[in-house]
Amino acid sequence: MSVLINVAGLALMALIVWWFWLSSKGRPAKRAEGGGAIDIVVDDGVYEPSVIETNAGDTLTLRFERRDASPCAEQVIFHKLDVSETLPVGEKTTVTLTPETPGTYRFTCQMQMYQGTLIVH
């Protein structure tokens, strides 16, 4: 019994590590195509979709629709890209950016509870 519980606990820890850190493949990614805008819903602590892919040098248009009135969601910040925007509740706010360098950029709210990833190829 005690072995079983310990094994279950360790398995749970492994599962946490795997789910939150290792298995990012499972996240639905949205690829920007030909200048079209991508709509991102900001609600319940999640950007949806939360993984955006684009090509370096392309201009990316993201339309954030904030439904969550909690102040945490108020801003979206693209780290390392020097872009931040205030999102009014119940509206679509357009963020335009042209990442030049390929890489993975995080975009989050001020408190980093909302998390998204921008992958630039």
Add this chain to the structure above:
Amino acid sequence: MSRQTLPIQGASCQHCVKTIHKALEPLNGVSAVNVDLQNQTVTVDGDADRGALRAALVEAGYAADEDDDPGPAAPADDDPARYTTATGDAPAKKAAPAEPPRELSLAVTGAHCASCVRTIESALEGVPGVDTASMNLANHTARVSGSAQPDDLVRAVQNAGYDATPVRDPARAEDDREEQEHQLYRKLVRQTSVALAVGLPIMLWGWFGGTMTVEAGGASQWGWGAVSVITFLILALPGRHFFVGAWKAFRHHNANMDTLIAVGTGAAWGYSTLVVIAPNLLPEMARHVYFEASPMIIGLVNLGLALELRARGKTGAAVKRLLNLGAKTARRLDDDGEHDVPVEDIRVDDRLRVRPGETIAVDGEVLEGDSEVDESMLTGEPMPVVKSEGDTVAAGTLNGSGTLVYRATRVGTDTALARIIDLVKKAQGAKPPIGRLADTVASVFVPTILLIAVATALLWYNFGPQPVAAYMVVASVTVLIIACPCALGLATPMSVMVAVGKAAESGILIRQDAALQTAAELDTVVLDKTGTITEGRPSVTRVIAAPDQDEETVLRLAASLEAGSEHPLARAILDAAEERGLKTAPVSDFRALNGKGVSARQDDALLRLGNRRWLEQEGIRLGLEDEARQLSDEAATPLFLTRDDTVIGVLGVADRIKTDAAEAIARLRDRDVRVVMITGDIQATADAIAKQAGVDEVLAEVLPEDKAREVEKLQKEGRKVAMVGDGINDAPALAQADVGFAIGTGTDVAIESASITLMSGSLHGVADAMAISRATLRNIKQNLFGAFVYNSLGVPVAAGLLYPFTGWLLSPVIAGAAMSLSSVTVVSNANRLRFFKPRGHHGPRAKTGDRS
């Protein structure tokens, strides 16, 4: 069997579709429901009563106004016309609109002809909820009043073949935001009271000796069963948002604060409920219930969120203050008289009148009138500025006792005020490097806490005393609840937000992320001379007459000579003459020789005013040499006035130092900042200015393009260098410096050119910016320190680290309270910055902070 179509509004997702289905399907006579999100209509098959259908839509919150008759004006090719083609004897009863009527502006593109106007207006009027729509072709703006959603309006315009984007009035957006936050606040307070109303009695029951254990088959099992159901309702209703957020994040492989609260409260409730349902599964000692924990935690965390929301509202005060500066209307001078028009309708080149005490509506250039204008709200400069013909005025500034007529030069989002607001809002989201560590920690924080919680449970299981099951639950739930990612995430952004707003109030615009932090570390300030230490324009410092002449004659003649000239020196001389009330006399044969001087004839005499070299070339024997040398020593340029071939006077013209320059430089030096002046002037002039300004290090005769190299040289010595310049000529040096300060006079500055812009011309801004930066950095450090210490002490204690030594184990309820408090503390501490005064109590600028 018939089919009817009803307009709807506000339906934007599959969830809405489901709600509408649910609302309509139960009605009598409805056989099928079909929602068309694209066109915002719902089609109902069957012979249901239209009134009942509408009532159900109103109930569900998606009803749209239904016009009885779309009218012939609606063009047939317009999609939006479909909204109004509903037939049948629908009662004209208006559905309650989802929102109160309001005005919206749309920027419309693609409309070029007068007939487009009608098409667009009809398209807009066809949208449910629109009362009136009017399109102005001149400024490509459509104004719509009613309760329609901006998205629907945009779609209607697009369907008509044009494109549109909603134009938001930032002041109203701010009001909306406040209203929404207020609603959220009330909701959180409501949720808090419900949760605490359930949690407190259970907790008190336990405290005052009530039994918290369950006996199999006894009455206590039934009693606690009922409590289990009630607390479940608390989790499901006031605590719902934690669980929804946690689940959504989980699906995205993310974890956030909601995850911690949801797992923590869920585990406490789940264990207690297991005890109630199957007490026999657990040893007798472990049959303890923790039903007070979930409602108490949910109540306390909601309370914390509510308090945080309150405190946060204040951090945006600076932007709100700027937004409120804007005028709502302006008085336009039209061909047929004067009209008060909304400020949005003002176009470039409109002529506007501003009366005493009114706010100037847009940026412009004064055409007539004289007045003093208070620009302190933009520049932080408390002294009103005199404005007369040709001067520029800025939106948001306050007219004094005169009346001005001015021509609009920049309107809407182009005004200095609008750009400042935009800049401040952007800068408030900035991330100084000091926050990076917290960012990194925050991004892995929650999963790490989950791991610690599981590890804690295992440790208690293997090494803890009996009853292990109870200890496992209490310790790991406490770990989950006490951990506060918010405090960590909030530490930097809250302080930055307050500080950037604070700086804007003093006329300091911080544009670059890193500048806010670097400004605190500066130890060297390089000041450009012209326009930075000095006024940036020449003025007459002294008039010296030849022994047989008097000063007034000399000045009057000089002014007469220069009356036709556009040169800055001419301006200086004319101003000086005007100051002494001297009238100029007409001259003939005026000639200006670039870089040399001017000559003209008056009463048959040839007058010349120019520099030494030119007059010597002309073969004139100079006099007044000693006086001229004295002027040079004072950093003034001597200009010789000659009549025919005789020198009759010398005028000293110099770029005077700003009145408060010396004081501001002294402030910097008090802070042990090395102050260096850089200029293209010759050494002697530079030294003279440096002496007056109190600078002892001078780099003179530096070519503009070499200024950046001089800055670099200082950096190579290991100095943190600020460059202060006018933002246009000094751009490379500003860019090279660790922090570039662009100094402006009034509101007409290139605010994009430097990392920090000083709106007033005063050098005090440099010291102020450094003071604010230092205070902000200190505040951020306090916040980060607090957040790190809180978490790194709180989590181990919650896990039971102290238990083996002292027997202490935290209660999950205490953890909930601590967690709420910690983020409120961070926000409150950041708010303290609002009361920071960069110049202590003696600064004249303190007064502008009181303006609301």
